[in-house]
Amino acid sequence: MPLNFSRTIDVLASEQVWQxxxxxxxxxxxxxATTYAALHRPxxxxxxxxxxxxxxxxxxxxxxNVPMVAEVVRGVLRAISETEAEGVDVLVWDExxxxxxxxxxxxxxxxxxxxxxxxxxxxxxxxLAADPDADPIYLNRLLVDADFVLPIMAGRPIVKxxxxxxxxxxxxxxxxxxxxxxxxxxxxxxxxxxxxxVETTWLLGVQMMVCVVPSIDAMVADVIAGTxxxxxxxxxxxxxxxxxxxxxxxxxxxxxxxxxxxxxxANAARAAVAAVDRVLPGGTIVVWTDINESPSDAMLRQANxxxxxxxxxxxxxxxxDTENSAAKDDDMxxxxxxxxxxxxxxxxxxxxxxxxxxxxxxxxxxIEALGLGSVADGAGLCRLSKSFGGCGxxxxxxxx
Numbered sequence: 405m406p407l408n409f410s411r412t413i414d415v416l417a418s419e420q421v422w423q424x425x426x427x428x429x430x431x432x433x434x435x436x437a438t439t440y441a442a443l444h445r446p447x448x449x450x451x452x453x454x455x456x457x458x459x460x461x462x463x464x465x466x467x468x469n470v471p472m473v474a475e476v477v478r479g480v481l482r483a484i485s486e487t488e489a490e491g492v493d494v495l496v497w498d499e500x501x502x503x504x505x506x507x508x509x510x511x512x513x514x515x516x517x518x519x520x521x522x523x524x525x526x527x528x529x530x531x532l533a534a535d536p537d538a539d540p541i542y543l544n545r546l547l548v549d550a551d552f553v554l555p556i557m558a559g560r561p562i563v564k565x566x567x568x569x570x571x572x573x574x575x576x577x578x579x580x581x582x583x584x585x586x587x588x589x590x591x592x593x594x595x596x597x598x599x600x601x602v603e604t605t606w607l608l609g610v611q612m613m614v615c616v617v618p619s620i621d622a623m624v625a626d627v628i629a630g631t632x633x634x635x636x637x638x639x640x641x642x643x644x645x646x647x648x649x650x651x652x653x654x655x656x657x658x659x660x661x662x663x664x665x666x667x668x669x670a671n672a673a674r675a676a677v678a679a680v681d682r683v684l685p686g687g688t689i690v691v692w693t694d695i696n697e698s699p700s701d702a703m704l705r706q707a708n709x710x711x712x713x714x715x716x717x718x719x720x721x722x723x724x725d726t727e728n729s730a731a732k733d734d735d736m737x738x739x740x741x742x743x744x745x746x747x748x749x750x751x752x753x754x755x756x757x758x759x760x761x762x763x764x765x766x767x768x769x770x771i772e773a774l775g776l777g778s779v780a781d782g783a784g785l786c787r788l789s790k791s792f793g794g795c796g797x798x799x800x801x802x803x804x
Contacts, residue, residue, distance in 0.1 A: 407667065407694045408621050409659035409799055415782040416657070418795035422650040424682055426561070426804035427618050428625035435472050439479025439614065439627045447630025447638070449612045456552050458488035463550035466508070467557045467572040468500035468665055469802065470616045471624050474507040476556060479627070480614065481511060494518040495546045497576045498743070504665045519546060523580035523741040533607050535582070535600055540737070542579035547608060555605075555613040559628075560803050562640045566594050569601030570636050571613055578604075580741035587746045605632060615639070618803040622662030653796035655789060656683040659692040661800045667694045669703065670743065672762065673750040675801035680754060682796050688759040690779055690788070691801070695764040699774060703744035707774045710752040751776065761788075 413421070432438050443452040456462065462484060470476055477494065484492055494508055498521050509518045521544050522528055530548035532541050547553055555571040562568060569575075575586040575597075586597055615635045619625040628638060658679040660666050672691050679689045699707075752775060754760050761777040763785070771778040779785050789795050798804055 406663045407661050409661055409692060412782050413797060415786040416795050417786050417790040418655065418792045420794045421797065423797045423799065424650055426798055427620050427800045429620050430625040431619050432624040432626055435475035435624045436479035439476050440482045442627045442629040443483040446612055447634035449631050452483050453487050455611055456487040456489050460489045460551035462489050462492045462552045462554065463546045464492065464494045465547060465553055465555045465573055465577060466494055466496045468496045468504045469671065470556055470558045471618050471622050471662065473504060474511050476616055477508055477511045492516050493546050495544055495577065496520055499668060499670050501665050521577050523583055524738045526738050529579050539585065541582050541604065544577050547577060553608055553610050555610060557613060557615055558803055559615045559617045559639055562636065564640060567598035569598065570639060571605050571610060571632060574601040574604040580739050581737055583741060584739060618800055620799045622666055622800045650796060652682055652684045653794045654684050655688045655792040655795040656798060657690045657692055657795065658798040658801035660802055666802060669699055669747050671802035673747045676751060676754050676760060678801045678804035679798055682798060683758060690761045690763065692763045696766060698766050698770050700744050702742050703748050704773055706745055706748035707752060710748060
């Protein structure tokens with residue numbers, strides 16, 4: 405059963421409890437039909453049928469965290485079936501669960517493929533261009549070889565001061581070297597990274613995309629299609645307006661509403677980052693999940709490494725290990741990719757400034773091995789919330 409925090413919210417016992425309106429309260433009735441209709445009336449672009457010419461090979465570049473992703477793909481395929489495209493393939497981020505892969509595959513004709521991206525597999529990559537530092541950028545071959553690429557992305561708010569890619573192509577579907585450079589870039593590089601993403605999609609020839617607007621229970625509120633600038637404009641929120649309510653809270657509960665695809669450590673990190681914008685300095689964040697997979701050994705090692713006093717020496721050793729592993733895989737240009745490094749860093753950085761607790765369907769000792777606290781159940785959340793005068797709730801926080 406998908407996690408729905410509305411069944412748990414009543415246990416909160418703070419004097420005041422409020423919800424943040426980060427995602428839509430609306431619910432789409434027919435996701436496939438809405439997707440199909442959106443592709444016939446995209447923002448700032450003609451209908452999909454005008455963009456695909458006879459014989460085109462189409463690749464759908466899919467964020468697997470898109471709510472009800474199989475229904476969305478069904479609507480896209482219906483629209484493409486009315487064109488003279490030669491065929492369709494689906495490429496998904498490496499975050500995709502096996503269940504998500506199979507759900508998408510069930511929607512595809514026998515001649516189509518659904519492929520999980522592998523950043524360090526040289527055979528699946530194709531050179532696109534060099535970045536400003538002359539480092540090469542490779543993208544998945546299904547993108548570079550396609551005649552028409554249609555990104556399908558979950559809509560997440562964009563702040564003007566922190567622009568980012570809205571298509572889900574760069575760096576998620578790039579080579580491991582490019583992803584590592586993106587991951588290790590300082591915050592001051594965020595605008596440069598966003599510019600690189602825009603240039604990458606331009607070089608790839610992306611003309612339009614599909615944006616799926618999540619609902620508060622991690623279902624679908626709406627589906628829109630349009631050019632990248634049009635979608636960017638739709639998702640950008642104004643930050644210069646002061647809002648007195650709902651205010652930041654001493655305690656913020658950020659829930660990962662949704663099915664098993666939403667219950668991942670990557671989404672837990674996204675939820676924690678979103679909660680930081682709503683919690684008071686030094687406050688407490690609870691990320692409420694149904695994650696049932698333990699963090700990887702690499703993630704646990706990275707968390708322990710971050711906690712050690714001689715972290716700098718350990719990091720140097722880690723980099724050496726990574727290089728050796730990369731040489732075995734392909735060559736130095738395509739190091740072995742492990743998302744655990746970025747996830748551990750994000751959670752460790754937040755835990756250094758706030759009290760960060762996780763509720764997951766795994767044992768408390770495993771969570772504590774990450775350097776985090778744990779909340780076992782609703783009763784524990786009730787006891788915790790009693791000690792706070794105010795509590796803010798952030799539903800479907802992975803999309804906030």
